[in-house]
Amino acid sequence: xxxxxxxxxxxxRAGVSVGTVSNxxxxxxxxxxxxxxxxxxxxxxxxxxxNDSARQLRVGRSRTLGLVVxxxxxxxxxxxxxxxxxxxxxxxxxxILCNTDEDPRKEASHLDLLAEMxxxxxxxxxxxxxxxxxxxxxxxxxxxxxxRLGDPAVECSVAVDDVLGGRLAATHLIExxxxxxxxxxxxxxxRQVQERYEGAxxxxxxxxxxxxxxxxxxxxxxxxxxxxxxxxxxxxxxxxPSAVFxxxxxxxxxxxxxxxxxxxxxxxxxxxxxxxDIDFAAAAAVPLSSVRQPRQQLGxxxxxxxxxxxxxxxxxxRQVVFEPELIVRDSSVx
Amino acid sequence: xxxxxxxxxxxxRAGVSVGTVSNxxxxxxxxxxxxxxxxxxxxxxxxxxxNDSARQLRVGRSRTLGLVVxxxxxxxxxxxxxxxxxxxxxxxxxxILCNTDEDPRKEASHLDLLAEMxxxxxxxxxxxxxxxxxxxxxxxxxxxxxxRLGDPAVECSVAVDDVLGGRLAATHLIExxxxxxxxxxxxxxxRQVQERYEGAxxxxxxxxxxxxxxxxxxxxxxxxxxxxxxxxxxxxxxxxPSAVFxxxxxxxxxxxxxxxxxxxxxxxxxxxxxxxDIDFAAAAAVPLSSVRQPRQQLGxxxxxxxxxxxxxxxxxxRQVVFEPELIVRDSSVx
DNA sequence: GCGCAGAGCTGAATCGGTTCAAAGACGGCC
DNA sequence: GGCCGTCTTTGAACCGATTCAGCTCTGCGC
Numbered sequence: 001x002x003x004x005x006x007x008x009x010x011x012x013r014a015g016v017s018v019g020t021v022s023n024x025x026x027x028x029x030x031x032x033x034x035x036x037x038x039x040x041x042x043x044x045x046x047x048x049x050x051n052d053s054a055r056q057l058r059v060g061r062s063r064t065l066g067l068v069v070x071x072x073x074x075x076x077x078x079x080x081x082x083x084x085x086x087x088x089x090x091x092x093x094x095x096i097l098c099n100t101d102e103d104p105r106k107e108a109s110h111l112d113l114l115a116e117m118x119x120x121x122x123x124x125x126x127x128x129x130x131x132x133x134x135x136x137x138x139x140x141x142x143x144x145x146x147x148r149l150g151d152p153a154v155e156c157s158v159a160v161d162d163v164l165g166g167r168l169a170a171t172h173l174i175e176x177x178x179x180x181x182x183x184x185x186x187x188x189x190x191r192q193v194q195e196r197y198e199g200a201x202x203x204x205x206x207x208x209x210x211x212x213x214x215x216x217x218x219x220x221x222x223x224x225x226x227x228x229x230x231x232x233x234x235x236x237x238x239x240x241p242s243a244v245f246x247x248x249x250x251x252x253x254x255x256x257x258x259x260x261x262x263x264x265x266x267x268x269x270x271x272x273x274x275x276x277d278i279d280f281a282a283a284a285a286v287p288l289s290s291v292r293q294p295r296q297q298l299g300x301x302x303x304x305x306x307x308x309x310x311x312x313x314x315x316x317x318r319q320v321v322f323e324p325e326l327i328v329r330d331s332s333v334x
Numbered sequence: 335x336x337x338x339x340x341x342x343x344x345x346x347r348a349g350v351s352v353g354t355v356s357n358x359x360x361x362x363x364x365x366x367x368x369x370x371x372x373x374x375x376x377x378x379x380x381x382x383x384x385n386d387s388a389r390q391l392r393v394g395r396s397r398t399l400g401l402v403v404x405x406x407x408x409x410x411x412x413x414x415x416x417x418x419x420x421x422x423x424x425x426x427x428x429x430i431l432c433n434t435d436e437d438p439r440k441e442a443s444h445l446d447l448l449a450e451m452x453x454x455x456x457x458x459x460x461x462x463x464x465x466x467x468x469x470x471x472x473x474x475x476x477x478x479x480x481x482r483l484g485d486p487a488v489e490c491s492v493a494v495d496d497v498l499g500g501r502l503a504a505t506h507l508i509e510x511x512x513x514x515x516x517x518x519x520x521x522x523x524x525r526q527v528q529e530r531y532e533g534a535x536x537x538x539x540x541x542x543x544x545x546x547x548x549x550x551x552x553x554x555x556x557x558x559x560x561x562x563x564x565x566x567x568x569x570x571x572x573x574x575p576s577a578v579f580x581x582x583x584x585x586x587x588x589x590x591x592x593x594x595x596x597x598x599x600x601x602x603x604x605x606x607x608x609x610x611d612i613d614f615a616a617a618a619a620v621p622l623s624s625v626r627q628p629r630q631q632l633g634x635x636x637x638x639x640x641x642x643x644x645x646x647x648x649x650x651x652r653q654v655v656f657e658p659e660l661i662v663r664d665s666s667v668x
Numbered sequence: 669g670c671g672c673a674g675a676g677c678t679g680a681a682t683c684g685g686t687t688c689a690a691a692g693a694c695g696g697c698c
Numbered sequence: 699g700g701c702c703g704t705c706t707t708t709g710a711a712c713c714g715a716t717t718c719a720g721c722t723c724t725g726c727g728c
Contacts, residue, residue: 004473004474004684006683006684006685007684007685007686008684008685016707016708017707017708017709018684018685018686018708018709019686019687019688019707019708019709019710020706020707020708021685022685022686022687023686023687023706023707025685025686026686026687030705030706030707031706031707032705032706032707035706035707047469047472047473049446049449049450049473050450050684050685051391051450051452051683051684051685052387052450052451052452052685053386053387053388053390053391053396053451053452053683053684053685054387054391054683054684054685054686054713055684055685055686056387056685056713057385057387057388057391057683057684057685057686057712057713057714057715058684058685058686058687058712058713059685059686059713060713062387063447064430064451072406072412072415072416072419073409073412073413073416075407075409078406078407078409078412079407081406081431082406082407082433085406085431085432085433089440092447094430094432094444094447094448094451095430095431095432096398096428096429096430096431097415097419097429097430097431098419098428098429099416099419106423110428112383113397113426113428114428115383116383116384116385116386117386117387117398117428118385118386118387135381138381139338139381139383140338222613222614222616222617226617250617253614253617254617256619257617257618257619257621260619279556280556280587280614280617282556283556283584283587283588283591283614284591284618284619285590285591285594285618285619285620286619287591338714340713340714340715341714341715341716342714342715350677350678351677351678351679352678352679352714352715352716353677353678353679353680353716353717353718354676354677354678355715356715356716356717357676357677357716357717359715359716360715360716364675364676364677365676365677366675366676366677369676369677384714384715385713385714385715386715387713387714387715388683388713388714388715388716389714389715389716390683390715391682391683391684391685391713391714391715391716392682392683392714392715392716392717393683393715393716394683
């Protein structure tokens with residue numbers, strides 16, 4: 001009796017059968033009012049809490065959803081996670097958070113665990129797109145990709161149009177009169193970096209008088225940005241581009257810091273545009289212009305697609321592509 | 335057969351009993367080598383994945399751990415979450431993430447869900463310290479508080495010594511020659527804010543020639559900091575304190591931005607010290623001096639205490655208090 | 669040849685809800 | 699009174715892994 005009263009004890013106390021208690025829990029409208037009240041009372045008196053594993057075992061699936069991200073410490077994923085959590089909670093689902101640290105082995109082991117838990121579905125920003133993901137799907141667990149488009153024949157996916165984002169940034173800078181633009185970002189093997197660059201390059205190629213150069217970085221963090229900024233500043237005032245477009249805000253913050261430190265003024269000497277519009281972009285000493293991605297929206301939509309896949313009879317996979325939006329602040333306006 | 339082969343099918347295929355398969359899964363050393371190999375082969379051929387709810391139902395507890403935070407989007411909690419996740423993963427546990435948004439009702443509903451899931455334990459930065467938490471514990475689910483000390487008779491807790499943090503900041507500023515210090519933070523009802531202020535006040539009161547004033551804010555975010563900075567700047571150069579100590583880095587970033595915008599120089603005109611040492615503190619245009627909290631460490635330790643409570647026979651509740659560390663950067667050194 | 673130890677394996681009981689066919693209660697109607 | 703339909707409630711089967719008492723088999727010692 002101590003510790004964990006079960007449904008049988010509740011039934012005993014309320015003077016009904018276990019089936020009735022279960023009905024009160026799951027389809028209260030089937031149970032007559034006085035009986036229902038008696039059951040509720042018994043539950044309260046015993047402090048009964050439904051054992052979810054037993055329910056799960058019978059029903060076949062759990063009330064959880066797996067979220068697999070590269071790194072929770074990255075504000076981008078944090079905001080996506082918020083969106084996922086909100087939507088999941090609205091549907092009574094809990095979210096299991098997994099970090100992969102860009103390690104395919106960690107990704108695999110997390111997916112194995114989620115499979116054992118029979119989660120309702122998995123939202124993932126995948127590293128290794130095939131392998132286990134296909135296996136999961138084969139086991140009837142829907143998988144939705146986010147921040148990465150997949151094959152619409154087999155899966156739903158949600159992403160942001162990074163090529164468009166690159167176009168927006170470049171168009172803005174050109175319209176502001178800049179004729180030499182430097183793209184800072186890397187590694188170029190990352191799809192996001194690649195596409196942001198392509199977008200900018202497409203716009204620039206339509207203007208004969210505009211020049212686009214590239215400075216590749218090894219990572220997308222503040223330290224890499226600072227290193228890039230130092231290199232720029234070291235080249236001397238004459239070698240400076242008139243504007244810098246960074247593949248994400250962390251890089252942009254690093255560049256901003258290094259340039260300011262070298263005595264250069266932003267945007268007077270060099271304009272800067274970042275990408276992501278993380279909260280700290282607006283909070284920088286020179287508020288950063290940035291290409292905003294609807295991060296929470298991304299998470300919410302991914303979760304909704306997943307739920308649709310589990311509930312709809314005839315599910316058709318969808319690809320949702322969001323449009324980014326340019327937020328102009330001080331760093332790019334003279 | 336389609337979808338989800340179970341342990342019985344594996345047994346059939348390997349030509350052994352279900353008990354043997356279970357032994358291979360859980361205590362492989364009990365099973366003779368050739369049999370074991372046959373079972374492994376059958377598992378691989380069928381693509382068998384253990385059903386965790388069935389295991390859980392039998393064993394009585396799950397392999398998950400609940401983490402309840404005020405807001406994942408806050409970098410402080412994000413880093414704590416990283417620490418928790420790392421430790422949990424090392425022990426084969428998954429982490430269920432819950433946001434409360436400082437709403438006691440959301441906190442309660444999350445705790446109910448975690449109770450139904452029979453999680454191994456809960457790590458929480460509590461709003462409503464009594465109520466459900468006691469109930470959970472009564473049900474045999476250990477609860478560890480973090481960023482908040484609890485009653486050592488009933489629970490483990492992990493926190494950082496915020497009074498000491500306040501002392502460190504104030505001592506540093508006084509030694510740097512500052513004689514008028516402004517504390518910016520609020521609401522003062524928050525324990526953390528209160529204690530950081532107390533620490534600073536204690537140090538100041540030991541110096542007759544130093545003056546400490548307070549500017550309360552309604553929140554701990556960048557916008558509130560900006561508002562505070564604007565008020566300071568509006569008061570004119572003569573009314574300025576020589577140094578500002580902010581209750582967290584978000585406020586400090588806001589103050590920094592507003593002051594810079596008003597044409598004041600940091601640290602020449604006003605020195606600034608923040609609190610938390612979030613990654614963006616180092617990345618600010620004027621790198622921010624800040625009181626560092628061992629956030630990941632906090633998470634790891636909390637998770638370890640929880641695991642200790644579930645495994646030790648004679649568990650004695652512990653209170654772990656970390657010491658913060660002052661990180662001096664440009665914003666407070668002339 | 670017999671007894672015994674120990675390794676290896678078996679298979680039924682068990683965990684605690686959910687579900688559903690069927691039984692029971694009750695009222696209305698011919 | 700008998701029959702029918704509706705509303706409630708019952709209780710046993712079931713989900714799939716774990717566990718453990720007990721069975722079989724082998725080898726060894728006397």
